[in-house]
Structures are given as structure tokens and as C-alpha cells.
Amino acid sequence: MHDVLRVPARNQPAVNDFALKLANVNGTGSASANGLLMQAIFRMGIPVTGKNLFPSNIQGLPTWYEIRVNKDGYGARALDYDLMVAMNSQTYVRDVREVRSGGYLMYDSSWPLDPELLRNDVTFLGVPLAKMCNESFAEPRERILMKNIAYAGALCAALDIDMGVVDELLGEKYGRKKALLDSNHKALKLGYNYTRDNFACPLPFHLAKMDANGDKILIDGNTATALGCLYAGATVAAWYPITPSTSVLDAFKALCEKYRRDPDTGKNNFMIIQAEDELSAIGMVLGANWNGARAFTSTAGPGISLMNELIGLAYYAEIPAVIIDVQRVGPSTGMPTRTQQGDVLLSAYASHGDTRHILLFPSSPAECFEFAVKSFDLAEHFQTPVLMLSDLDIGMNDWVIPRLKWDDSFRPDRGKVLTAEELQAMANYFRYSPEDQDHVAARTLPGVDSKGSFFIRGSGHNKLGGYTEIPDEYKEVMDRLKLKHQASAKYVPAPIIHNRPGARFGVLSSGGCDPAVREALDILEERGVPADYLRVRGFPFDKPVEEFLASHEFTFVVEQNRDAQLKALLTLETPVPKEKLRSVLVYGGFPLSARHVVDAILDQIEN
């Protein structure tokens, strides 16, 4: 049956429907040329996705940038490259191999290409980039940098990228630096003119202006996360630099310097502390939250490993904390510049003893913004750590998303915090009693009133907050903490469900898998295999997740880790029988593609 379904992975490339890959050497300035191309296509109103596949290195190692253009808006990573821009002699062999049959390869023809690399089924476009740049620019560094802009120019000719848009972008970027602007224009023209004069331009697949982007924006998830923290009213951020989360704090700092300086005094309404390690970063976050500020940290898996100790303290002592985890490939140092969803189980139960945490799974920069704000509300409402699990793909790549909106009537949920007046009106104050319907008890802040003074501790305590080693008293608190966690299920973002008529099974996924899964489900439906889709957006799981799993004969859980961590969490935390869950696991470190999902699902339903 499925031989019929095995149509080619993708249709032939066409106008506004193709993928290109740029192979570069890290640290040579290719990022700005690639970013320029991305942004130009975006400005032409065409749906576009860029994936930066970069090494853990400052200079010299291979790096790739993939651009997928898709008029229908499918934004997952493409695996078939119609055009390869091979600018790195170290990787020629595999770059040439990766071009789709019938595709094109652009290379620097300043030096002859090894005839062994040639392929009959690929058209080679030789552009003497280095030669032209060496003749036109005097400075060695400029020659290297401008070679990138020159290939961008060549692509403008080959793909019909609107030169007016490119000019406009260069003007915005280098408007005040005339010499630099002139060099860029010159380099751009070199590549453009040579390509136009020597090849049949544009190529059969190319770009044509559309109006699909409306007022959308092109932004990375880490910047959106930082914006969320700014808008949530976070005043203290403590962190330790780590790929791929560093740009969260870089962006937060830039935003605070712009929007959080007191206009009258010039003083900062924020403090950002670069800690000595993640042990300290989380400690600072706890200290600041205990003292009534909204504070967060941003890290990656290795940082979560170190933070485990104090995450447990925050859980048990009931201190709010927001932890942004931009996941990368583990275990250990793993692959710091590659993406994965490998911290799901670690985060759900971080720390020793019985602990369980609130998790949020954003799927795009839009949700990074929304969920970052939500994280602070949840952390303060439930007086507990909240971990937002982003990943490198969402965090560091540019995504086209709907314009972010802010409701000026929004007021944060600061949770139950007693004022001096409220304390004075009370006979007695006890930290962990009485509890409300969400099993949360009111907290007090230092500096408010002696009546609310309390000695918070990670050691055994009873419901009044006193030290205890008595089994029943200890258990009473621990049982309430479990109920409190359960109660948060109603507050975490609800799952997104998309049902299709005639669906035979379910597909469940989370986070950055979303674009690939949605595309895969469309392809499967076209091939007569419709499936329902649920995307979890938070943990603990609420009833709709349980109902979805119960209502399907079986469900594929698509995730980016080896050990099916989300599936494991579902089997632990919902009544679903294990045998009703199947896995699609893609964990090599590059973003998920629809083909991965389609192939894995078809393989399994065949067998």
C-alpha cells in the first residue's frame, strides 16, 4: 500500500518554493550576508525560514546557513537543496553531494574546481568572487568580508532578489558609515553583474514579490524571550554565559538600557548580574524573588544540571523563580551549537527528593514572548520555579511570526503577598497555612512588618513553617505541594488541538517540532493518512491531553531526543497505557524537517 504513498519527498522547485544552502567558513563575515538575503526575501513579502547550522567555534570551522522559501508558509527545515552556495573548500565534497539532482551549485571560480567534484546532474555556476574582490578592494580583511556580499549579489541575479530592497537594507544598516556602504554596494554589484552577464538569470526557481508577510516580523526566540521578561516587569536577571541562551541576556541588557533607565536620574530600574556560575545565578534569582523582585535566569542544559540543588530549595521552600532553558544537545558538553529537546525529564523533576515543576514549551518566538510573561505570573502565583523550555532552533534562528501584541490593561499576577496592614489585622501569621483553593499559602516579604517575619528553610518544615522531623508533619507539606502542582495544570497554556476528519491516530508534539509536524500532517493527509494533532504547551498536563490520548487508538509522540522524554513524561503523568504511544525521535542536532516525521510515521504504520 505504501509504495503508492512513496511519492518523491517534495515537488519540483518553483517560483517562491525552493531551498538553498550556503556553506561558509565560520568567522569570515558570512552571517551578515546571509542575514541580508533572509531579510530581503522577507521584505519581498515571501514566507521564508533561515536555519543557521553553526559550529562551536570562533573562526575556521565549517558553518552552513539554510534558507527555505515557501509560498504556502511551511517553515520547517528543508532537506533538499535546490541551490548550494559552496564557499568553503573544506566541505566541497559533502556540499556537492547534498545538492538535489537537477539542482545548482554556485562556487568561487577564482580557482579551478577539482574535476572529481563535478556532477552531471547538477549545474555549476562559477563566479570568480575572490578574484573580483581582490581586484576591487585593497584591504585583505575587506576582501574577505566583501566576498560574502559579492555572493549575495550573485544570488540577487540568480534568484531575482529585488535589488531595491537590498539597497534599502544596506542603507538602513550602514547609512551612517558611507565608506562601508559604498564597499557593500560595490561588492554587491560585482556579484550581480557577473552572474547576470554569464548565466541564464534568473534560475527556473526564483523569487517573485508576494504580500504574505503583512505586518509580520522576523525575529529570533531569544530576543522575544527577553522582551517578554522586560514586559513582565523583571528587574533582576542573573546568569552565566552559555550557548545558546547568551543572547537572551544580551537582548535583555540592550532592552533595559533603552527602556529601563530612569529619564530623570539616569539610574537603572534593573540589575543584571553576570554570576560566577549557574549555582550562583539561580541563588541570586531565589534571593531576589524572596525579596519581592521579579527575577529570572537564562541558561542551557549544563546550567540546569548545576541549578538542580537550588531548584529543589525553591520548590520546597516555595520561592518563585523563572528559569529560561534554551536547550542544546547533551549529555555533558554535547554539541553546544546544535538543537535538541533533551531537558524535558530533567526539568520536570529537577533536584533530589520528590520534586515536580511547572514547564512551558514555546514553539516559536511569538510564544517565547507570551510564555516568558506567563512564567512570572505562574511562578509568583504558585510560589515555585517555572522552567520555560525553548531550544537553540527557536532561540537563535530568525522566524517569521505575527507582530507581537501587548495589552496595556495587563497587570501581573503577583500571587498572595501580605501587606503590613493585612499582617497587622491578623492574629498570627504562618507561612504555609492557611492554603487557598490552589493549595497556595500567602507569603510575606522582608522589610514589610516584623509580624510577617519568617525563617525560610530547605530543611524539613511543618505547615506552620516550623522545623520538623516528624513524619506526618513532613508528609502534610509534601502532599500539599503535589496538589499545588496539580492545580497549576489549569493555569499553564492549554494544548493546541487540530483534528482532521477520518483521522486514524493522533500525533502529539511540543515546542520547536511544531512547523515540521504541521507540514508533515498536511503531507500525510494528501497521501490519505489524516491524523489528529495535539501540541502540548505546558506541564503538568491537563484533562484535554488525557482525553486526546484516550480518544485515539494510538498516538505518535514526535520529539527531538533519543529517549522519548516527552513520551515518558506522558506515561508517568497521565493514565495512558504505554502501548498506545509510539515515538518519532529525531535527535542528531539539526532542526526537525517534515520529511523526518512523514517517513517515520509511514514506516511505523506499515509495519
Place this chain on the structure above:
Amino acid sequence: MPSITKPVAAHPSLQRNELGLTIRDYEGSMSTLCAGCGHDSITAAIIRAFWEMSTPPHMIAKLSGIGCSSKTPTYFVGGAHGFNSAHGRMPSIATGAAAANRDLTYIGISGDGDSLSIGIGQMVHAIRRNVRLLYVIENNGVYGLTKGQFSASADVGSKSKRGEPNRMEPIDPVRMALSLGATFIARSFSGDKEQLVPILKAGIAHRGFALVDVISPCVTFNDHEGSTKSYLQTRKHLMQATETDFVPPAREILANISSEGSTSVTMHDGSVVNFRRVPEGYDPTDRSKVTAFLDHHMKTGEVVTGLLYLDESSQDMHELSNSTEVPLAHIPFETLCPGSKVLDEFQEEYR
């Protein structure tokens, strides 16, 4: 003897401070440490220092790590919030707390295990940031709660209760802090409350990180013959380098600051630390002279005490960060959130 209850009533004749509070108002719950523990004497000195400074109890934040020393914040200023954190992590938690609210007075209580082993990195970096925090190390050279292992401050040759000698060099928090650029460095002895109280008061007033290393003998695990941190040995080798008076701003006029060879340092709040007696050539504001003095006296096995170094001119963490005078935790959301218009404008850069 330790007990778990304390009498509630205070004697009517007890003296009152500027806030009308008696010293009983600065006490906490009853100590559960061993009878004779040096830490209890330090607790008593802390109670007296805060009472004499008339610090409002609710404006004090007490933080600690884990260990015998770290239990003591429950034993003083019951009207203050306390945070008994995790082993070696108090400096980071105090740093975050201080970041959030610069109006409170922070005291961190730690021990030699907490500060010189598991938490040495955090302590070092809190010093670097010059967090405004009175940081007390209750230093006994031994792990008490785990029954008698050497700590990193144990001296070479000091013997454990079982007679085993320590062979590794000790870490001296005072000399380490000097080399790190700490702005307030003192050493004292739990048995010398007269010396300790003014040091603690100066530490409370200090703008920045105030390190007070207090030799505090462990009566159960490190007070035997052969231990260099026993009461007997400590008393025998004490060498008081400086004597200090602390003169709060309001009473400055009454103080008699004169005697020869003395130095005064005016604190940022107008109070004065008066070094009544210092050895010839010693300058508690000159880091290199203090270092040379300590190096010299260390060789003879002396335990040099006093407020040893004071730099009131360096900026604390908030000044270094250019943060606003208002506690960050008190800034209203309306001020913090830039609103929809700014978000719209911001996104123009992402078009």
C-alpha cells in the same frame, strides 16, 4: 544549657534603644547548639550590635548556608526575615536579595566549611561585587554536624579528636579577602565580645562587603589538646592588632577621638570608626601594609585580631551597577512595563 523555650516577659528595667526596644527584642529562639559553643557568644554579640545600632528588626535580613553556624540566625532578631539556604550558597542568595532591595541591612552567617570549602567561590565573588553584606564566618576549623572532620581552615599540625594531624595548609579568609580587594576585613574571637561588638557595628554601617572572621571554638569536636582552635590555644595566641570604637552619627560629638597613633575613618552614613590603638607603622587603610603585617605575624603562629582593614571609598554593588535609589522590588509595574506603543515601535526594527 540549651532549651527550646524562652521566657516571654522582659524585665521592666531593661534599657531601651532609640526605637524604644530592649535587647530582648533583638533575641531569637533558644539555641540548640552545644553548651559552651563559641557560636552562641557570637549570636549574643550580634544581638547587642543590632540593638545598639537601633536597626529596626523588620529591616534586617538574616541569611545563612548550612552547618552549625548557619543555624544561628534563628537565635537572633526574631522580628527579621531569615533565609537558611543551602550549603555554601548563602552569598549568591544574599546577592540576589540585596539586588532586589537595597534598603535592608543584610547579615550573612557562615562557617569555615560553608565559606572556605563548598562555598568559597560564592564568597569570593560576593567580595568582588562588594555586596553590602555583613558576612560573619564562625570559624572553628572543624565540621561539627558531621562529627569532627577537618575543615579548610584547620592549621598544619592541628590534631583531630582522634589524634590525627592535619597536614594541608589552611585557607585564611582574612588574607584571602585582602588579596581579593575586600573593603572591610576583621578578625575576632568569640570569647571577646568587647572587641567583637564594635566591629560588627562598623560592619553593619559599612558600604560594601564586611568580612568578619570570628574564631569560635567547637567545644565538642575541636577543643582538645593538640587543636590549634581550642579556647586555650586561641587565647594563648591572640594578638590584638587594633582596637576600635564605633561612633554613630548622632553621638559623634560626644566621642573623644584623640589619642596618639589613632586613625579615624568616617563611614558614608556619617558614623566614625575610630582605631584607638594600632601598632607603629600599621595603617588599617593601607592594604599592602596590612598584608605585610599579617604575613609577618602569621609566621609566629599569632592570631591577629581587630578591624584590620577598612576602605570606605569603594563603590558597592548598587553603585557599581548604577541602579536606582528605590529598591527594585518596589518599582511599580506601570514604570517597568514599556507598554504597547513601545512594543510596536521596537518591532519596526524587525521588519
